[in-house]
Amino acid sequence: MVKPMNMFFYGLFALFVGLSVGLFGVQLPDGVSIFQLFQSTDNLELLLIQSYTLPRVVMALLAGGALGFASLLLQQVMANPLASDNTLGISSGAQLTLFLTAIFVPSWLDFGSSIIALVGAFISLFFVFCLAWRKSLSPLLLILAGLVLNLYFGAFSALMLLFYPEESRGLAQWGAGSLVQESWHDSQWLSLQILLMGMIISAFLRPLTILSLNESNAVSLGVPVNRLRFIGVMVASYLIACVVSSVGMLGFIGLASATIVRQLGIRTFTFQLIASFVTGALLLGVTDVSLQFLSLWKGINLPTGAVTALLGTPLLLWLMFRAMPHSGRLVEQMPEKIRRFSPHFLGILCLIVIAICVLALWAGQGGEGWHWQVNDDLQAVLWQLRYPRVMVAIGVGILLAVAGVLLQRLTLNPMASPELLGVSSGTGMGILLVLFLFSTQAIQWFWLAGIGGALLALFVLSSINQRNGMLPEKVLLTGISLSALFDTLQRLAIAGGDPRATQFISWATGSTQHINADFALPFFILSLTLFLISFLFSRWLALLALQAPMAQALGLNLKKVRWILIFFSAILTALATLIIGPLSFIGLFVPHLARFLGAYKVPQQILVSALIGGGMMVLADWIGRQWLFPYEVPAGLVVTLLGGAYFLVMMRKI
Structure with a gap:
């Protein structure tokens, strides 16, 4: 393995040097040698290269190397080949704390942006560990937990972009991973x-190497495993926080470099760390220099971090597919004390949903404060504005809740949701393409593009998973990759500063503000129809809970059933996403609430989830209208913030 390893590093190094020399050759004034870059000069053009281009290249090497080093260290101490800054949500947590600090308390940045980013990184790790600890830190569940955190933190970032567009514009560009430098300060x-x-880790190289053995063997050799893991996670998180505070998020560079090193067969941990640093540095260096060439020749400025995330998405998918046989299937465990479902619960729940609808229709704030009923003329106007929103909110809640039940039953995975299927992401991609490629405002094109994007996502899902018989876990992993791809495209669009990005952000946060009566009634009827159709799948879902061999023995055609259920879930998700946007936790946490109320049988869970989902969406829409009156917070964003917080608390009990 030595010769292929050397060939890889030599080839990557030669590519980086060749591109860098070519870039400097294009930028250098006529008659100036490249060696003069490293000498003092009064030449203005040369000074610009020394102060902008050269520090940027060095920063790319340092940032890529640090992420590669940190990711391999995380994989070693956690015994998880999927661990990295992105998959564990460390980068998104660090970015969010910097984002909030820069907007609300910028004076805190004087104490050091790295410390603030480190706090966010530790918050992310804390939540991810809380979500996955009861499952023995399964690699797959860790990745799913990281994705949940990324979605949740993304909702907070969207809220800031919506209400603080001027303050957030530069932060959005930085958050997409921009390596632009104006001096040597950050790189130094x-x-x-x-x-x-690196010096801290060098003092623990030997015990860290022993961690390659299983935990019991390491303990028998006198290695303080827990203390060593804590040190490793601390060092890796600090390095990641330093990179994020300097240049923003750089997607999947760390995961890519650590994976390449392991595939090259480097056995000793010391050389793995060194090789990961070098690989990460060269990968990011080659990517960033190539983007600088693109900027010079075509005038297209793309943030480096978003491009690396775009390239790293197929890598994440491949890695998760390889790790699946060793990660174990995620099976939701029944609680020790099973609550019996009572018809009284159903009656009380119906009364609560009715009360919420009444509240949304008749209660609100006005110019003179809160009111319950106003004069007849004004009440008639408010009724015409409010009842379409209530009907659509109920319909969306029903669709997402039923889709969540179907997916969690299908995959036997409590973390499954419409967001993780990737169809929401496909719908968003269609909307994004219409906005940026065709600049149309016709509503029918948005619908066609959204449905087309959902079908495209479904086609990708089926193409990748057709050979393995549409296994639910692998379908779920494909959806994760599609969601990561969509997030990358969204960051690219926002970082470009195009005014159409604001329109896309408004749609993505999920508002019912522009719904009218002509649309509300047909949509509500369609939602109820699909809800009733979902009861036809009750027997299939009940048999799937018996595991695949037993279900097949009872005559269930698994491949056909999975196709039908996934396709039906995609339809439900696409219709809801077109109204409320891709960000929502309704399908994730509502099925858990239904089971908490004792609805364990499939028909009961579908019915109770639909009621809770519809009521939750109406309540979220009403809170969004009243929370910051006269300003409005989109319902999709409200339900994401509230539902995500509940889910993070309750997942510890699953």
């Missing part, structure tokens, strides 16, 4: 931090 500071963390 990052190099010192990398050197310090």
Whole structure:
């Protein structure tokens, strides 16, 4: 394995040097040698290269190397080949804390942006570990938990972009992973931090190497496993926080470099760390220099982090497929004390949903404060504005809740949801393409593009998973990759500063503000029809809970059933996403609430989930209208923030 390894590093290094020399050759003034870059000069063009281009190249090497080093360290101490800054939500947590600090308390940045980013990284890790700990930190569940955190933190970022567009514009560009530099200050500071963390890890190289054995063997050899893991996670998180505070999020560079090193067969942990640093540095260096060429020749400025995330999505999918046989299937465990479902629960739940609808229709704020009923003329106007929104909110809640029940029953995975299927992402991609490629405002094109995007996502799902018989876990992993791809495209669109990005953000946060009566009634009837159709799948879903061999023995055609259920879930998700946007936790946490109320049988869970989902969406829409009156917070964003918080608390009990 030595020769292929050397060939890889030599080839990657030669590519980086060739591109860098070519870039400097294009930028250097006539008659100036490349060696003069490293000498003092009074030439303005040369000074610009020394202060902008050269620090950017060095920053790419340092940031890529730090992420590669940190990701391999995380994989070693957690014994998880999928661990990295992106898959565990560390980068998104660090970015969110910096985002909030820069908007609300910018004076705190004087104490050090790395410390603030580190706090966010630890918050992310804390939540991810809480979600996955009861499942023995299964690699698959860790990745799913990281995705949930990314979605949740993304909702907060969307809220900031919506209400603080001017303050957030530069932050959005930075958050997409921009390596643009104006001096040597950041690269020098990052190099010192990398050197310090490297010295700390060098003192623990031998016990960290022993962690390659299983935990019991390491303990028998006198290795303090828990303390060593804590040190490793601390160092890796600090390095990631330093990179994020300097240049923003750089998607999948760390995961890619650590994976390449392991595939090259480097056995000793010390050389793996060194090779990961070098690989990450060269990968990011090659990517960023190539983007600088693109900027010079075509005038297209793309953030490096978003491009690396775009390229890294297929890698994440491949890695998760390979890790699946060793990760174990995620099976939702029944609680020790089973609550019996009572018809009284159903009656009380119906009364609660009715009360919420009454509240949304007649209660609100006005110019003179809160009111319950106003004069007849104004009440008639408010009724015409409010009842279509209530009907659509109920319909959307029903669709997402039923889709969540179907997916969690299908995959036997409590973390499954419409967001993780990738169809929401496909719908969003269609909307994004219409906005940026055709600049149309016709509503029918948005519908066609959204449905087309959902069908495209479904086609990708089926194409990738057709040979393995549409296994639910692998379908779920494909959806994760599609969601990551959509997030990358969204960050690329926002970072470009195009005004159409604001329109897309408004749609993505999920508002019912523009719904009218002509649309509301047909949509509500369609939602109820699909809800009733879902009861036809009750027997299939009940048999799937018996595991595949037993279900097949009872005459269930697994491949056909999975196709039908996935396709039906995709339809439900696409219709709801077109109204409320891709960000929502309704399908994720509502089925858990139904089971908490004792609805364990499939028909009961579908019915109760539909009621809770519809009521939750109406309540979220009403809260969004009243929370910051006279400003409006989109319902999709409200339900994401509230539902995500509940889910993070309740997942510890699953």
